[in-house]
Amino acid sequence: MVRVEGPIHGDRGGPISGSDFLQLRPAEAPVKGLTTWLADGLRLAVSHGRLAPGTRLPATRLLASELRISRGVVVDAYQRLIDEGLAQARTGAGTTIVAHPHLRDAPSDRRRSLDTLRLPLPPADGIDVDLSPGVPDLAAFPRTAWLRAERAVLDEITAADLGYGDPGGTPRLRAELAGWLARTRGVRAEPDDVIVVNGVAQALALLAQTLETRTVAVEDPGSRGARDQLAHWGVRPEPVPVDAEGLVVDALTQAAVVLTPAHQFPTGVVLGPARRRALLTWAAAGGTIIEDDYDAEHRYDRAPVAALQGSAPDQVAYAGSVSKSLAPGMRLGWLIAPRRMQPALLTAKHDSDLGNPALPQLVLARLLATGDYERHLRNVRNRQRRRRDALLAALRVHLPRARVTGVAAGLHLLIMLDGDEPDTRTAERAAKHGVLVHPLSWHRMTPGPPGLVLGYAANPPDRLAEAARRLGQVMAR
Template sequence: MVRFEGPIHRHRGGPISGSDFLQLRAEDAPAKGLTTWLADGLRAAVTHKRLAPGEKLPPTRVLAADLGISRGVVVDAYQRLIDEGLASARTGAGTTIVAHPHVRDAPSDRRRSLDTLRLPLPPADGIDIDLSPGVPDLAAFPRTAWLRAERAVLSEMTAADLGYGDPGGTPALRGELAGWLARTRGVHAEPDDVIVVNGVAQALALLAQTLEVKRIAVEDPGSRGARDQLAHWGVRPEPVPVDGEGLVVGALTQPAALLTPAHQFPTGVVLSPSRRRALLQWAAGGGLVIEDDYDAEHRYDRAPVAALQGSAPDQVAYAGSVSKSLAPGMRLGWLIAPRRLQPALLTAKHDSDLGNPALPQLVLARLLATGDYERHLRNVRNRQRRRRDALLAALREHLPQARVTGVAAGLHFLLMLDGDEPDTRTAERAAEDGVLVHPLSWHRMTPGPPGLVLGYAANPPDMLAEAARRLGRLMGR
């Protein structure tokens, strides 16, 4: 770690390179890892409030010259702070500190977030790298664009916009979502078909309350949180296996099926074309497909996969949210169900909460209309690709035998394990070493091979590399 010392003095042998800025001295750096040394020093200065929000960092050329190091080292160190959400950069304006650290949750917050999934928990104390899947990069939230859109909305909205509105959502957002989902996901819907909800969890709750079914097929392995949500409302989840082509459609015996066809959670498998055809044929015979399109915005190495709903809007209930693209705390999502189901769903939504808050809906509608939302997604995709690549490269170095799936898209991938040790025990040992991961068995309903589900969105590349090093060390033991 960088030492923050007093003024730089001269040795008899000549001048010592150094900077008045934070009293940085390149001589304090290790023989290797100069970029990490500098990034750690800057991060520590933000943590200890020696750098406050709004302060500008020195130009990269100036700091590099002061320290007698390559400008590329400074550029990379600044980029790490930007990736962590501690700084921002604009052409011509330099690099500016934007906030004190807020990327990593306090242990109590992390514990609460896992409690919502009702998962077994490792001790929270000592966790300093959280690789939980499904956690987006909260530091990437587009604060500037959101604030700009909110100001515009407040200047234009009428008094009527603040009253009790349609429980299905504001017309502006329903219209923008219908167009955006048609363009980007191939969804077929009119604005009135869109019901604005508080995320996919509420979409599942509304469906469970209104569908006249007592059991539903779910992917195995699959989202444990989704299973718990359905079970809470009295619908029994029944496992259907997943293989390399996705859900095994031939095993369906239930009246409805919940699945994640574009990027199966947690394996990352894409439902194959033949399985898509078989599933839609099954639905045409009277079954209902519930499509959870939870992270389709994040793809890196493959072409987009259209939503199932566009091929069979009368047999598919389509759900999505901004939880993985903006932040889960926004509580904004959408449900597009077959029209025969909509009256009951709207009644249940009204009875539940009278409808979502109007202002966030109108702000999101404006972000969609201006293109700011899509620009944000492009930036986030590039950021997440770098993080994914960093974790994969570090795993290749420290766990060369590792087998991973689901790397082409999403915010997580699956690391399969060899040996006889239960993955729950491997996860416990990782937690003891400060790394929080999900064992694959948490998301299984029936026994199967062990694995770890690794989320990479919420950590910068250097922390991901450190996590891989620790995992390699403990698996080597």
């Protein structure tokens, strides 16, 4: 069989012929696991550049005939690539490669500068299962519903809708968000209380620029990204410990606190009822709560926990986004702050960017109004539950003694480690086995027990099982 070394582009998007690009030999096909064998070959062809974006894969019958396997195996392997966001299928157009997430060329100066904004240990050559937390299932983006809503919006908007508008957001989206957050999260707000922002990161940036205090309490362990955002704007984050009941409220000495009460990052615990009452009492005495509701839509084994904001709208600044439900690249989020804080926040938002783009706001408003957003969330929850269950099942097999927490909700889980080895070293050894994970110590401000934070949303069940197998090998050594 001929081995093709260069990239295959096809003829103006036409299908490539034959199976040579896979470098697979039918005689070497395993007796079991044919779908995994073929899917791995396809991924390798993508990561090595033999399949460029826009390439149409061979017809399933043709590839099945050449590899002497059933057409169903090829169909299943193509579906795995679609699930992973590497390909897309359209009626009449076949299956087309759309991305190269594992292909890593020599970094440009711009790429190197961007890498400095990320956490240490960026994905390196040889990483083929990325379990970084905070990455949603991008392949699940509701393209059809979004396109349908966008067409409807373009049919009905006026020229004035596309001009400079309210820096706090379009009236339609603010109204839909106020109603949706009231129904699903127990938030108490009028449309004029909502400020549309470019994700929780901008919400924190605006708050950091307008808070009177220059010191803010943060969870430890907690979101490193949130700490970095606050520090960039001159607000010093100070650690407050987290235990099985969430933030230790009795340890608060600052005037403001940032926390994730519904699903603490990264431990996954829920702020306990007694702690909620204590925190609200603390806020009533003059404290400010910044509530990061980053992944409340994803829950599996427990009822939703209402937002703190609904209990104390005059003391809580509430922030959320579609980054974990749609895609982080949408850069759409919301900030609902106490009314005394809103004029300064709106001024800071105006001075920052004059407001978010109007068209995506109007499309999201329509998705909320028609129920398409809620239907999408239900589908994603079911999909993520299957992925979580697959990872848990594989961890029980390959890491039977692992202490796993934070599994009832969210898009990640936490493994606590035994032994004296630093978790950064464990993460480095995992990377050498092709699995990227976050050491828990990255998210700590003070020393504590080692652990690994594993995101499961961006990988299908078979890849999660393979990642668990490799982690088992790492731990065994």
